[in-house]
Amino acid sequence: MKEFINYMADPIRSFPIMTILYILMMKYYRIIGTKKFAIGAVVASLPVVAWFCMDANFRAIILWPDNIPINIIIILIAWLTWYSLYRCAQNDARIEKGECPIEATPENREKVWTWPNLVYTELMCMIGATVFLVVWAIIFKAPLEEPANPTWAPNPAKAPWYFLGLQEMLVYFDPWMAGVVLPGIIVVGLMAIPYIDTNPKGNGYFTIKERPLAMWMFMYGWLVLWIYLIIVGTFLRGPNWTFYGPFEYWDFHKVVSEYNVNLSEFLWIKWLNMPMPGNIVLREILGIILTVAYIVVIPLWSAKTKWGKKIIENTGQIRYYIFIFLLLGMTSLPIKMVLRWLFSLKYIIALPEWELNL
Amino acid sequence: MAKKGVADYIRETQVWKSIFRHGPPTDARNRAAVVAGNVFLHLHPIKLKRSGVQLGYTWCMGGLTFFIFLALTVTGLLLMFYYRPTAEYAYNDIIALKEHVPLGIMREIHRWGAHAMVITVWLHMFRVFMTGSYKPPREFNWGVGVVLLILTLLLSFTGYLLPWDQLAIWAIAVGSNMAKATPFLGHGGPGAALAQIGDFVMVSDKNDVRFQLLGGRFVGEPALLRFYILHCVFIPLVVGVLIAVHFWRVRKDGGISAPL
Numbered sequence: 001m002k003e004f005i006n007y008m009a010d011p012i013r014s015f016p017i018m019t020i021l022y023i024l025m026m027k028y029y030r031i032i033g034t035k036k037f038a039i040g041a042v043v044a045s046l047p048v049v050a051w052f053c054m055d056a057n058f059r060a061i062i063l064w065p066d067n068i069p070i071n072i073i074i075i076l077i078a079w080l081t082w083y084s085l086y087r088c089a090q091n092d093a094r095i096e097k098g099e100c101p102i103e104a105t106p107e108n109r110e111k112v113w114t115w116p117n118l119v120y121t122e123l124m125c126m127i128g129a130t131v132f133l134v135v136w137a138i139i140f141k142a143p144l145e146e147p148a149n150p151t152w153a154p155n156p157a158k159a160p161w162y163f164l165g166l167q168e169m170l171v172y173f174d175p176w177m178a179g180v181v182l183p184g185i186i187v188v189g190l191m192a193i194p195y196i197d198t199n200p201k202g203n204g205y206f207t208i209k210e211r212p213l214a215m216w217m218f219m220y221g222w223l224v225l226w227i228y229l230i231i232v233g234t235f236l237r238g239p240n241w242t243f244y245g246p247f248e249y250w251d252f253h254k255v256v257s258e259y260n261v262n263l264s265e266f267l268w269i270k271w272l273n274m275p276m277p278g279n280i281v282l283r284e285i286l287g288i289i290l291t292v293a294y295i296v297v298i299p300l301w302s303a304k305t306k307w308g309k310k311i312i313e314n315t316g317q318i319r320y321y322i323f324i325f326l327l328l329g330m331t332s333l334p335i336k337m338v339l340r341w342l343f344s345l346k347y348i349i350a351l352p353e354w355e356l357n358l
Numbered sequence: 359m360a361k362k363g364v365a366d367y368i369r370e371t372q373v374w375k376s377i378f379r380h381g382p383p384t385d386a387r388n389r390a391a392v393v394a395g396n397v398f399l400h401l402h403p404i405k406l407k408r409s410g411v412q413l414g415y416t417w418c419m420g421g422l423t424f425f426i427f428l429a430l431t432v433t434g435l436l437l438m439f440y441y442r443p444t445a446e447y448a449y450n451d452i453i454a455l456k457e458h459v460p461l462g463i464m465r466e467i468h469r470w471g472a473h474a475m476v477i478t479v480w481l482h483m484f485r486v487f488m489t490g491s492y493k494p495p496r497e498f499n500w501g502v503g504v505v506l507l508i509l510t511l512l513l514s515f516t517g518y519l520l521p522w523d524q525l526a527i528w529a530i531a532v533g534s535n536m537a538k539a540t541p542f543l544g545h546g547g548p549g550a551a552l553a554q555i556g557d558f559v560m561v562s563d564k565n566d567v568r569f570q571l572l573g574g575r576f577v578g579e580p581a582l583l584r585f586y587i588l589h590c591v592f593i594p595l596v597v598g599v600l601i602a603v604h605f606w607r608v609r610k611d612g613g614i615s616a617p618l
Contacts, residue, residue: 066525069473076481080417084488087414103489104617108409113389114402118411125418126425133429133474137466144456145523147449150576157528160518162476162511167532176547179536190504193487194497202490204409204615211490218487355539356548 002055006245011232012341018228019220019334025085026216029208033089038082055247061235065140070161070234077227081219087206101205155239155252164233165226171241172336174347174357185329186221193218196323198315221330260346263287280353287349291358294332299324401605403613410614415489419482423510424601426475433468434590441520443586445579448522472514479510491615499607502600509597516589519582527577530585534577537568544568 008014025032052058062071091101102108145154159167169178193214201210208215236243238250267286268276277283299321302308312320339345349358368374369382380391393399409415440455442448455465483503486492492500519530542549545566553560563575573580608614 066473069470069477072474073477073480076477077484080481080484083414084484088488101617103409103415108407108412109616110408111405112408112411113386114393114404114406115383115389115399117408118402118406119393119399121411121413121418122421125413125422129422129425129474130429133426133467133471134463136470136474137463140466140470142466142469143525144452144521145525148445148522148524148527148577150527150578152524153531154524154528157532159529159532160515161473162514163533166536175536175539176541176544180540180544180547187504187508190483191501194492194494194500197493200493200618203493204489204491204617206488207490214490222484222487351548354548354551355546 002247003245006248009236009245010243011236011337014232015224015228015334015337018224022220022224026208026219029085030089030092032082033085033087035086038086041082052246057249058246061246065143066161067234068136068140070231073227074231077223081223084206085208088208091205091207092209095207095209101207103205156237156241158233158237161230161234164237165229167241168229168233168237169333172333172340176355177358182329182333185326189326189329192322192326196315196319196326198319217327217330225330225333258344260340260344262347262350263290263345264350266343266345280351284349284351287347287358291349295325295328298328401609403609406613407616409616416614417481417485419478419485423475423478423482426471426478427597427601430468430471430475431594433464433471436464437468438590443520443582445522445582448520448582452521452523468517472517475510476514479507483507486615489615496607496611496615499604499611502604502607506597506600506604509593509600513589513593513597516585516593519577519585520589522582530581531577534568534571534581537571538563538566540567 008017031037053062061067087102091103094101158164166178166183169182172178173182197211197214199211199214201207202214235246238244238248239252239254242254242256244250244254263286264276264283268274268283281288302324303312303317303320308320308324311323315323336348339348347357349356351357378392379395381388383389383392390404393402393404437455440459441451452465455462486500486503515530515533519526538544538546540547542553543561543566544550545561545563545568550561550566563569569575571581571584572578573584
C-alpha cells in the first residue's frame with residue numbers, strides 16, 4: 001500500500017490526478033460545498049492522516065520545522081477552498097431561484113457601527129494570531145544549521161518554500177523561463193486580471209455560476225500550478241531534486257535513469273535519418289515553427305472560433321489578446337510537463353549557443 | 359441614580375478626558391467619535407455594511423497580514439540589537455542570541471511570523487479573488503496589493519540570508535542564480551551573448567543583475583550587507599508607503615467590497 005502511494009505520488013501520475021480532481025471539484029462544487037460533504041471528508045481523512053503519520057519517513061519530512069508553514073497552508077487552503085465553494089453553492093442556488101446573494105440581503109446591506117462590531121472582530125483575530133504565533137514559537141525552535149560554507153553545497157539545496165513552485169518548474173524549463181519569464185507572467189497576469197475580466201457580475205459576493213471562466217482559470221493556477229507544485233517541491237523532492245515518495249527514505253544513492261531528447265534530435269536523427277545541420281536555426285526550425293504557432297497562430301485562430309468571438313464581443317480585441325497570451329503562458333507549463341512525461345522531450349527549441357532553451 | 363463605580367471616577371479625571379475626548383462609546387455620537395477621533399481606528403469608516411464585518415466574508419486575512427507585519431517590525435527591531443550583519447559576527451550573534459538571552463522567542467516569532475505573513479497575504483488575495491473584489495472601482499488597489507504581495511515575498515527572502523547558516527546561503531544561492539538567467543540582463547540568459555562589441559562583453563558575471571543583487575559573483579559578505587539593508591530598511595519603507603496607499607484606497611474605493 002505504501003509503495004502504491006509512493007508510486008502514485010510521482011508528479012507523472014499525481015499531476016494528472018490533481019488536475020482531474022480539480023475538474024471534478026469545480027464541476028460538482030454544489031455537492032462538495034455542503035456541510036455533509038465537509039464532515040464526511042474530515043471524518044474519512046482523519047484515520048488516513050493518522051496512518052500516514054505513523055510512518056517515520058513521512059513524519060521526518062512534515063515535522064521539519066521550516067515545513068510547518070506548508071502543513072498549515074495545506075489545512076487552511078483545504079478549509080477555505082471548501083468554504084468558498086460552500087458560499088458559492090449557497091449563492092448560486094439563491095440566484096437560480098431569482099433571489100439575491102446572501103451578501104446582498106437587506107439585513108447584510110444594513111450599516112452597523114464600526115465600534116464595537118468591527119473593532120471587536122479585529123481584536124479577537126489579533127489575540128488569536130498572537131496566541132497562535134507564541135505557541136508555534138514555543139513548540140518549534142527556529143532552526144539554525146552549520147555556519148555558512150560557500151565551498152560545500154547541501155543536497156538538496158532548496159529555495160524558501162514559497163519559491164519551491166518555481167524551483168519545481170526548473171525540472172521542465174530552463175532558469176530564464178522558470179525563474180524570470182514565468183514569474184513575470186504571473187505578476188503581470190495577476191495585475192491584469194481586473195482589466196481583462198470585464199464581467200460586472202460577482203462583484204462583492206461568492207459565486208461560480210456568474211463568472212465561470214475567471215474562477216476556473218484562477219483556481220487552477222492557484223491550487224494546482226502553484227500550491228500543488230510547492231507541495232511537490234517541498235515534500236517529494238530529495239537529493240539531486242530526485243522524486244521521493246512520501247514514505248520513502250531520502251537515499252542519496254537513489255539512481256534515476258533519465259535521458260531526455262530534444263525535439264531537433266527527434267526530427268533530424270529519428271524521423272529524417274540525417275545528420276544534424278550545422279546551421280543552428282535550421283537545426284531548430286521545427287521547434288521555432290511550433291513555438292511561433294503556439295504564441296501567434298493559436299491566438300489568431302481562436303479569435304475566429306465561437307468561444308473567441310464571444311470574448312472579443314464582450315471585452316474587445318486588446319483585452320482578448322492579452323488574455324489569450326496569459327492563458328497560453330499558464331498552459332505552457334502543463335504542456336511541457338506532459339511532453340516530458342510522454343516523449344522524454346527535453347527542449348522544444350534547444351539553442352545552448354544563445355542560452356535559449358525552451 | 360446608579361451608583362458610580364471606580365471606572366466612572368477615572369473617566370471623569372482631567373487626565374482621562376485629555377486622552378479620550380469623548381464619553382464611553384455606548385451611544386451613536388460617542389461611537390462615531392471614538393472611531394473618528396483615534397488615529398489608529400480612523401483607518402476604518404464609522405459605519406459599514408454588515409457583510410463587511412462578517413468573518414465569513416473577509417476572513418480577516420488582510421487585517422492579519424497588517425498585524426503580523428507590525429509584529430515582525432517590533433520583533434525585528436529587537437533582534438537588531440543583537441545582530442551584526444558581517445560574515446564574521448552574523449552566525450555567532452544568532453548563537454549568542456540563542457544561548458544568552460533567557461526565554462527568548464523573538465527569533466522564533468520573527469521567523470514563524472514571516473512564514474505566517476506569506477500565508478495570510480496569499481489567503482487575502484484568494485479571498486479577494488473569490489468575492490470578485492478586484493472589480494471596478496477597485497482595479498488599481500488590486501494592483502497595489504499584487505505589488506505588496508511580491509514585496510512580502512522579497513522581505514521574507516532577504517531575511518532568509520541573515521542567519522548566515524548553510525540553509526540561508528544556499529537558499530539564496532538557488533534563488534539568485536535565477537537572476538543570472540534573466541534575458542539580456544543576466545550573463546547566463548538568452549540575449550546576453552548579443553550584447554558584445556568586438557572583444558568587449560557588455561553583460562558578464564561581473565556586472566549583470568545577479569552581481570548587482572549580491573554585490574559580487576557569489577553569496578558573500580557584500581550580499582549579506584545588501585540583504586540586511588534591503589530587509590531592515592528599504593523594503594519595509596516601501597511596504598509602509600504602499601500599505602498606506604492600499605488602506606487609503608480601500609476607503610476611497612468605497613470600503614470593503616459588497617454587492618453593488
